[in-house]
Amino acid sequence: MSAAKSIESCARFDYALSAYVDGELDPDHAVDLESHLVQCPPCFEQVKLLRSLRASLKRAKPAGCPDVLRARVAAAVAHEQARGAARAAAQAEPKPRLIHKGYAAALAVAAGVVFVVGVARQKPVTSPQEVAKAQLGGSGNESVEVLLDDLVTQHAQPLPPETTDPEDLPRFDPFVGVPVRRPEFQSMPVNFMGARVHTMRDRRAALLQYVVRGKHRVTVYLFNSRAVPVQKAQPILQPRVVRERPVYVGKINGYSVVAAEDSGVGYALASDLGDDLSTQLVLAAMQ
Template sequence: MSAAKSIERCARFDYALSAYVDGELDPDHAVDLESHLVQCPPCFEQVKLLRSLRASLRRVEPARCPGALRARVAAAVAHERARGAAREAAQSLDARPRLIHKGYAVALAVAAGVVFTVSLTRQEPAASPQETAKADVEHASTEEMVERLLDDLVTQHAQPLPPETTNPEDLPRFDPFVGVPVRRPKFQSMPVNFMGARVHSMRERRAALLQYVVRGNHRVTVYLFNSRAVPVQKAEPLLKPRVVRERPVYVGKINGYSVVAAEHSGVGYALASDLGDDVTTQLVLAAMQ
């Protein structure tokens, strides 16, 4: 195709890119646009940019206090309340006239000294402000990474891009990019059709994105990723923890889609579908077998 024709064709689709990313383009035009995206890297990159922009806007929210800081503040408040209660109790006792035998006073003093000595020997060294700040930053960064993964999963499920391959035998070549073995889940519990796969980038991390059709016309999008780098348990509070078949899973709704995440042997699994939480949970358990 000549450069002039290519530019003319891009101009014909340029008006539709935003509507396509927003899910407002009618199916006939969407099919034409997707065929164009496969052959046009600039338009394909423009779609990726628009999706990233919308994902960033959805994540904008008021700053939240890190969980570690909330825990330290709560502990400090509880400690101060306990000290205040102890002072009040001591003052009330001091106000009452009493006689204490000298032998009892000596015994109490010795006991108090022993308790104080033991408490000093067992006291853990306090973390430095630098160490505490570093831990808070790492915790927040991990939570943000998991949140981004789940948000990208739902976005890719709602508006899927064309797969890089439709041959499941090609999946092992994704291993070096994802950092874990990428194999096609069997889903033996129900009939599914493999539609294709691609590598999806998430800043410095990557996941394998697999596309399926279940029960005739229900799409299922699966992410496989390195759960040691992106820990599944950080999916809270977006997803709620459950135990199904003695396995911990995280289940919830994001933008109207059922999303379930789990981990097995260092491989993270995250599924998005419109099938409901229970069926999606069964799918993620079947994928880990």
């Protein structure tokens, strides 16, 4: 793509980035935007930054005013009010300037407290260290929880595939960070329907779509299990040992979900099949 066409394409999608990150973009435009993000690192980095900032906002805890400071401000206000009332009663002609000055001192103290608390509230959002931390992602538990929830969402409301040719899958490797190959599911009646690269916050997975036995949809994520450790799927999924392999099995929103890993490649599968058959599919995918 030429530089002029790239700039024109970025300008066309720039307005939609925030809506896409907030989940407010309609599916048709989301598909077009995701296709552009796969080919445009600057736009992808912009989406990554937007997601990180929103994650930082969600994690920020409002700073409360300490009880000791609150009591000190209240005492200062009460003291100035008492002094003003005493001056008014002792003098035939009240001196509003003195009373006003007293109130101003107390209000200045209160205003300073409000300013300090306001700055404290903003600090977790604007701190470069916090933004950098957000860009690196949260804990392993949070990452795998996000991945599994995202898998079920994509399975329940699937987007059209970017390719239906399994020979195209190796071009997903640099985006996902692990080799992406089509699981064969040998000896099982499974049809490959297509694949796409899907972004989850600051990570990406290859999303593969299948149909089993002619009517059951199956969605498979291939991802970097060193970045998102599968073993931290507990307690979302329950651990099992099948054919001497550890797997994690459970239900999320009514769908059967199974996760496992092999040599740094993570596998997560969602389907409306039973847990046992879903587990067999995951193990077959790793062969």
